[in-house]
Amino acid sequence: MALETEARYYNDHRSDFVKEHDGKFALIKGDRCMGFYDTSYTAYQAGVSQFGLEPFMIHEVVQEEPIHQLPAYYLGLTHASL
Amino acid sequence: MPLFEHEYSVVTKDGQGKRTRLSNQASLARLGPVLQVAISVTPEHAVIMAERGAEVPSPISGLALIDTGASITAVDENVCRHLNLAPTDSILMSHAGGQETRECFPVQIMFPGTPLPPVANPRVVSCKLDAPQILLLGRDLLSLMKFVYNGPQGRIEIAF
Numbered sequence: 001m002a003l004e005t006e007a008r009y010y011n012d013h014r015s016d017f018v019k020e021h022d023g024k025f026a027l028i029k030g031d032r033c034m035g036f037y038d039t040s041y042t043a044y045q046a047g048v049s050q051f052g053l054e055p056f057m058i059h060e061v062v063q064e065e066p067i068h069q070l071p072a073y074y075l076g077l078t079h080a081s082l
Numbered sequence: 083m084p085l086f087e088h089e090y091s092v093v094t095k096d097g098q099g100k101r102t103r104l105s106n107q108a109s110l111a112r113l114g115p116v117l118q119v120a121i122s123v124t125p126e127h128a129v130i131m132a133e134r135g136a137e138v139p140s141p142i143s144g145l146a147l148i149d150t151g152a153s154i155t156a157v158d159e160n161v162c163r164h165l166n167l168a169p170t171d172s173i174l175m176s177h178a179g180g181q182e183t184r185e186c187f188p189v190q191i192m193f194p195g196t197p198l199p200p201v202a203n204p205r206v207v208s209c210k211l212d213a214p215q216i217l218l219l220g221r222d223l224l225s226l227m228k229f230v231y232n233g234p235q236g237r238i239e240i241a242f
Contacts, residue, residue, distance in 0.1 A: 001172060001185065003171070040203075041203075043204070052130050053130055053168060055170075056170070057170060057171055058170045058204055059171055067176045068154045068174065069151065069153045069175070070152045070153075070207070070209065073156060073211070074177035074178060
């Protein structure tokens with residue numbers, strides 16, 4: 001999985017980030033946080049302007065990681081016909 | 083606010099090859115709220131490639147299903163591969179067997195043949211969808227839109 005370094009860095013610093021930047025989007029490259037942004041898109045634009053097409057991570061700073069749902073996909077219902 | 087309205091009409095064939103047109107109501111019930119989309123790299127990505135003199139990958143066309151059960155928009159992994167995208171995040175997904183981590187990618191979603199503006203989203207989760215479906219449009223993007231599912235008239239309306 002790509003972005004392992006970034007994910008580890010985020011997890012190591014999550015509690016500090018939440019204290020100061022809850023609800024923002026962190027831009028992380030390697031083991032450095034490059035800034036916090038109001039939206040994921042502004043974080044993305046900043047990332048592209050700094051790193052071009054190199055991988056970087058944009059992660060929402062939240063106390064508890066959200067667990068996303070795609071029930072139709074996981075249940076194989078995206079092509080269901082009634 | 084640009085508005086897209088669409089009435090669904092499905093033609094089926096029976097065992098003898100006789101064609102029958104379903105009502106708008108039955109057509110929408112059968113297909114679900116799908117619409118044509120084209121997925122491309124983001125404008126920022128395209129600018130960088132153009133500056134390098136590299137060829138920008140052509141958009142991939144297919145169908146999007148509006149999926150109010152999806153908490154996040156999902157794109158077919160083959161599209162991400164074709165566009166040669168680098169991941170921007172990894173997120174936790176829940177399923178019947180537990181949880182898994184999946185990668186997110188930055189894409190631009192266009193709605194050809196409609197007045198709807200393109201939407202660039204830097205965090206769309208990748209998963210394996212079946213052609214011609216290439217996108218599940220989830221609540222993260224629906225939060226930007228007004229969406230009406232008019233079952234009796236077999237019609238949808240989207241505005242944003």
